[in-house]
Amino acid sequence: MSAAILVLNCGSSSLKYRLFETPSEALLAEGIIERIGEPAPHHRHLRYRGAEVMSRMERDVVAPTHREAFAHMRAALDGAVHDLVAIGHRVVHGGERFHQAVRIDTKVERDIEALAVLAPLHNPANLLGIRLAAESWPGLPQVAAFDTAFHHSLPPLAHRYAVPEAWYHLYQVRRYGFHGLSHEYVAQRAAAHLDRPLAALNLITLHLGNGASACAIRGGRSVDTSMGFTPLEGLVMGTRSGDLDPALPLHMERVTGMGWHALDHVLNHECGLKGMTGLNDMREILARVAAGDEAARLALEVYAYRVRKYIGAYFAVLGRVDAVVFTAGVGENAAPVRAAACAGLQGLGIVLDEAANARATGEVAAIGRPDAPVALLVIRTNEELHIARQVRALLGAD
Numbered sequence: 001m002s003a004a005i006l007v008l009n010c011g012s013s014s015l016k017y018r019l020f021e022t023p024s025e026a027l028l029a030e031g032i033i034e035r036i037g038e039p040a041p042h043h044r045h046l047r048y049r050g051a052e053v054m055s056r057m058e059r060d061v062v063a064p065t066h067r068e069a070f071a072h073m074r075a076a077l078d079g080a081v082h083d084l085v086a087i088g089h090r091v092v093h094g095g096e097r098f099h100q101a102v103r104i105d106t107k108v109e110r111d112i113e114a115l116a117v118l119a120p121l122h123n124p125a126n127l128l129g130i131r132l133a134a135e136s137w138p139g140l141p142q143v144a145a146f147d148t149a150f151h152h153s154l155p156p157l158a159h160r161y162a163v164p165e166a167w168y169h170l171y172q173v174r175r176y177g178f179h180g181l182s183h184e185y186v187a188q189r190a191a192a193h194l195d196r197p198l199a200a201l202n203l204i205t206l207h208l209g210n211g212a213s214a215c216a217i218r219g220g221r222s223v224d225t226s227m228g229f230t231p232l233e234g235l236v237m238g239t240r241s242g243d244l245d246p247a248l249p250l251h252m253e254r255v256t257g258m259g260w261h262a263l264d265h266v267l268n269h270e271c272g273l274k275g276m277t278g279l280n281d282m283r284e285i286l287a288r289v290a291a292g293d294e295a296a297r298l299a300l301e302v303y304a305y306r307v308r309k310y311i312g313a314y315f316a317v318l319g320r321v322d323a324v325v326f327t328a329g330v331g332e333n334a335a336p337v338r339a340a341a342c343a344g345l346q347g348l349g350i351v352l353d354e355a356a357n358a359r360a361t362g363e364v365a366a367i368g369r370p371d372a373p374v375a376l377l378v379i380r381t382n383e384e385l386h387i388a389r390q391v392r393a394l395l396g397a398d
């Protein structure tokens with residue numbers, strides 16, 4: 001009977017999960033329940049044998065709350081789970097308290113709850129996942145792995161804002177950074193691919209998914225990242241604005257009378273690609289660009305230009321760069337975005353190989369000219385596997 005680790009990524013309206021055999025790390029099953037609490041919740045579940053999909057289930061489900069979603073996941077997993085030894089959770093905000101994954105106890109739970117004030121969109125759902133998992137599998141070890149933890153190494157000059165010092169001491173106002181599980185995972189894969197120790201490498205990693213962030217990594221440690229106090233800062237995203245003049249929301253409040261609640265919603269859910277085009281999915285943007293749509297072309301340019309500026313900034317931060325890594329949904333799949341982000345950077349040693357870029361697939365693909373000083377890589381991220389590894393390291397759970 002194989003031992004397994006279940007990894008949960010519980011969002012405000014979705015529950016994603018992956019079940020890994022341990023210690024082999026083979027993926028046994030994965031799934032997602034989307035639109036929890038919204039019209040027409042949907043459940044997709046895949047089971048694997050080796051690298052092959054053994055069975056696929058897809059159906060609309062009744063899931064007015066996460067509780068029903070959990071029951072659907074459990075029912076789907078029952079066929080696959082033989083000996084579940086631990087559960088790992090993605091928790092978005094670990095504040096200044098959590099520098100690495102931890103075994104969850106009531107104190108940890110309370111701390112995650114207290115941090116919800118810093119991540120109101122994410123931490124409450126993560127916590128709900130933890131509580132439902134404890135109910136569902138009482139007594140099973142549970143581990144929290146944090147999106148912020150990898151960035152605890154940010155030096156003060158990178159994490160402090162130029163605001164009154166009391167804001168930091170009284171309200172924990174500083175840059176935290178997110179997507180750390182993904183940045184760290186692809187950094188490790190990049191080092192393995194380049195066959196060099198991570199400790200000797202300077203990397204720029206670009207996580208371009210629904211949310212998006214850039215990270216400057218020196219010797220395996222995050223030294224700067226584009227998301228800040230919240231996951232709103234930095235790059236242009238599917239529905240988030242990224243960097244803005246901080247006076248802009250103040251101005252919009254003045255001229256429209258819009259309240260903070262509405263502004264918060266617009267900046268997080270109605271901006272980015274969606275704000276500029278009505279569409280938040282890069283696939284649709286690229287299709288529109290190909291069809292000659294002007295608004296889509298401009299949105300793509302603004303998106304890629306922001307990425308390019310951060311590449312330039314992180315060159316200045318790191319001094320020397322060995323590799324630039326693209327990852328997550330957009331970074332792994334959208335060759336035109338990668339090409340636009342790298343355009344004009346030959347002076348920095350970044351020279352894209354157009355053909356390699358166009359055909360990049362698989363776990364790791366090199367898309368730079370082999371003779372260029374900076375390696376350009378596309379690496380498939382796997383935050384869940386990274387969490388499972390942290391669970392195993394923490395519990396020795398085999």
Ligand SMILES: Nc1ncnc2c1ncn2[C@@H]1O[C@H](COP(=O)(O)OP(=O)(O)O)[C@@H](O)[C@H]1O
Pocket residue numbers: 208209210211238280281282283286328329330333334
């Ligand atoms: N083939 C593709 N071409 C362009 N963009 C893609 C493609 N596949 C996925 N994407 C983009 O990736 C995004 C999702 O990225 P992902 O990393 O899965 O997000 P998250 O994990 O944050 O939900 C989609 O919204 C879409 O814009």
Ligand SMILES: CC(=O)OP(=O)(O)O
Pocket residue numbers: 092147178179209210211212231
């Ligand atoms: C922290 C964050 O932005 O996560 P996501 O990209 O999953 O929304």
Ligand SMILES: [Mg+2]
Pocket residue numbers: 209328
């Ligand atoms: Mg993701």
